[in-house]
Amino acid sequence: MGLHSVHMPGRTRIPKPTAQRLSLYLRELNGRSTDKRPTVSSKQLGAAVGLTDTQVRKDLACFGQFGRPGVGYDVASLRERLREIVGTHRQWRAAVVGIGNIGRALLSYRRFREEGFEIVAIFDQAPGLVGTRTGGLTVQPLTKLREVIQREGVSIGVIAVPPEAAQEVANALVAAGVRGLLNFAPRRLDLKTGVPTVDVDFTGALEKLAFEVGETNSNRLLVRKGKRS
Amino acid sequence: MGLHSVHMPGRTRIPKPTAQRLSLYLRELNGRSTDKRPTVSSKQLGAAVGLTDTQVRKDLACFGQFGRPGVGYDVASLRERLREIVGTHRQWRAAVVGIGNIGRALLSYRRFREEGFEIVAIFDQAPGLVGTRTGGLTVQPLTKLREVIQREGVSIGVIAVPPEAAQEVANALVAAGVRGLLNFAPRRLDLKTGVPTVDVDFTGALEKLAFEVGETNSNRLLVRKGKRS
DNA sequence: CTTTGTGAAATTATTCACAGCA
DNA sequence: TGCTGTGAATAATTTCACAAAG
Numbered sequence: 001m002g003l004h005s006v007h008m009p010g011r012t013r014i015p016k017p018t019a020q021r022l023s024l025y026l027r028e029l030n031g032r033s034t035d036k037r038p039t040v041s042s043k044q045l046g047a048a049v050g051l052t053d054t055q056v057r058k059d060l061a062c063f064g065q066f067g068r069p070g071v072g073y074d075v076a077s078l079r080e081r082l083r084e085i086v087g088t089h090r091q092w093r094a095a096v097v098g099i100g101n102i103g104r105a106l107l108s109y110r111r112f113r114e115e116g117f118e119i120v121a122i123f124d125q126a127p128g129l130v131g132t133r134t135g136g137l138t139v140q141p142l143t144k145l146r147e148v149i150q151r152e153g154v155s156i157g158v159i160a161v162p163p164e165a166a167q168e169v170a171n172a173l174v175a176a177g178v179r180g181l182l183n184f185a186p187r188r189l190d191l192k193t194g195v196p197t198v199d200v201d202f203t204g205a206l207e208k209l210a211f212e213v214g215e216t217n218s219n220r221l222l223v224r225k226g227k228r229s
Numbered sequence: 230m231g232l233h234s235v236h237m238p239g240r241t242r243i244p245k246p247t248a249q250r251l252s253l254y255l256r257e258l259n260g261r262s263t264d265k266r267p268t269v270s271s272k273q274l275g276a277a278v279g280l281t282d283t284q285v286r287k288d289l290a291c292f293g294q295f296g297r298p299g300v301g302y303d304v305a306s307l308r309e310r311l312r313e314i315v316g317t318h319r320q321w322r323a324a325v326v327g328i329g330n331i332g333r334a335l336l337s338y339r340r341f342r343e344e345g346f347e348i349v350a351i352f353d354q355a356p357g358l359v360g361t362r363t364g365g366l367t368v369q370p371l372t373k374l375r376e377v378i379q380r381e382g383v384s385i386g387v388i389a390v391p392p393e394a395a396q397e398v399a400n401a402l403v404a405a406g407v408r409g410l411l412n413f414a415p416r417r418l419d420l421k422t423g424v425p426t427v428d429v430d431f432t433g434a435l436e437k438l439a440f441e442v443g444e445t446n447s448n449r450l451l452v453r454k455g456k457r458s
Numbered sequence: 459c460t461t462t463g464t465g466a467a468a469t470t471a472t473t474c475a476c477a478g479c480a
Numbered sequence: 481t482g483c484t485g486t487g488a489a490t491a492a493t494t495t496c497a498c499a500a501a502g
Binding site: 014019020022023024026027031048049050085086087088092101102104105106108109111112115116117155156179180181182186187188194195196197198199200201202203204205206207208209210211212213214215216217 | 243248249251252253255256260277278279314315316317321330331333334335337338340341344345346384385408409410411415416417423424425426427428429430431432433434435436437438439440441442443444445446
């Protein structure tokens with residue numbers, strides 16, 4: 001099988017949808033006891049996350065071949081492999097900027113740590129908050145952002161400030177050296193540099209839901225196609 | 230122009246990516262003062278949300294024609310139109326189940342109400358929480374879920390419970406009559422019926438980010454394509 | 459018989475290119 | 481000129497179908 005595929009280090013581009021699905025697979029694999037069923041087939045894995053078997057195989061095939069025909073994938077080793085690919089195998093040091101409702105919720109969200117993301121610094125602008133302690137950390141003023149980010153070796157910045165402040169905070173974080181941003185502010189961030197950003201937009205999610213509810217429930221009267229007035 | 234397109238009420242299917250982008254357009258339009266610049270071109274709108282002008286036009290064209298050649302789109306009326314399409318023009322009554330960190334953050338998230346989503350009931354299982362008040366609402370026990378949902382006319386259920394409980398809560402909400410689910414629990418929900426679900430997955434977002442950071446930063450050593458061992 | 463990995467086909471989404479209106 | 485709306489072309493993604501392996 002390996003006889004003729006001598007293309008070693010020229011990895012093929014990963015389709016965006018595939019990258020998205022990686023965390024679904026990982027989540028499912030993490031939830032599986034490796035004892036009772038040491039292997040999983042693409043069909044089982046697909047069913048668990050709501051995809052076809054073919055889709056699962058195509059996705060995994062982007063990263064190499066680690067299944068065994070007639071058997072399936074070894075749960076433990078596939079999990080390890082995916083962890084490496086996603087990057088959860090290493091420890092990520094993160095900073096949260098904005099200690100409002102969302103910021104606080106993130107601080108006490110246990111799961112982050114379990115997946116390798118450790119929040120090591122928190123910032124806020126409000127004089128009333130600076131200096132107080134939350135979740136074992138002291139709220140730092142924004143003026144110390146650069147200093148703290150660099151001292152603590154933070155590589156992931158989490159933006160939980162109001163939308164008006166988001167771009168400015170993003171700029172500061174990038175200037176301080178973070179390598180990726182998780183953005184909870186409902187606005188688009190412009191980053192010239194190649195700093196990846198992932199948006200989490202509650203309102204957007206609700207709107208998507210409202211739209212789908214509208215679509216499923218009444219496919220009438222929603223839109224009248226054609227010129228109006 | 231309308232001379233030969235007599236297909237009135239048979240609306241064309243909306244591509245999923247288009248549906249996703251609707252909330253981006255809406256967000257941008259909401260942020261525009263309608264006074265100084267009453268119109269916006271597809272190019273401007275696209276630039277604001279990070280898309281091409283063609284993409285914007287194609288998306289909007291799914292719902293009809295409301296731009297004017299040489300001029301652009303009237304901000305106010307496009308906004309209204311999009312609100313109708315997305316469903317934000319009407320009021321949505323929502324219930325939050327699970328008053329932990331995330332649940333509480335959602336309760337004080339002002340923007341929901343601004344977009345037409347009103348939280349009118351909250352539930353939790355913990356005896357210590359039931360009966361306490363948060364954000365003007367009294368925490369109800371899960372045993373009263375059906376009764377309260379129906380009495381309050383709730384149509385959107387928000388799931389903010391631990392993943393183990395999520396499926397059960399989802400079933401109960403659907404049985405009680407909600408028409409859509411917003412799921413913050415990191416697991417997939419199985420709904421036989423056509424009840425749309427939108428997932429918000431913090432950890433998934435962080436993993437997506439970790440993956441992208443890994444991709445941009447070091448395109449070496451991440452993956453060795455080919456059989457291993 | 460089961461299940462992987464993968465080209466080829468089908469489907470879906472984006473971009474191009476341009477006619478037509480203001 | 482500036483801009484929309486839209487078919488046609490291109491690109492991306494998913495699904496099919498099957499050879500090869502356990």
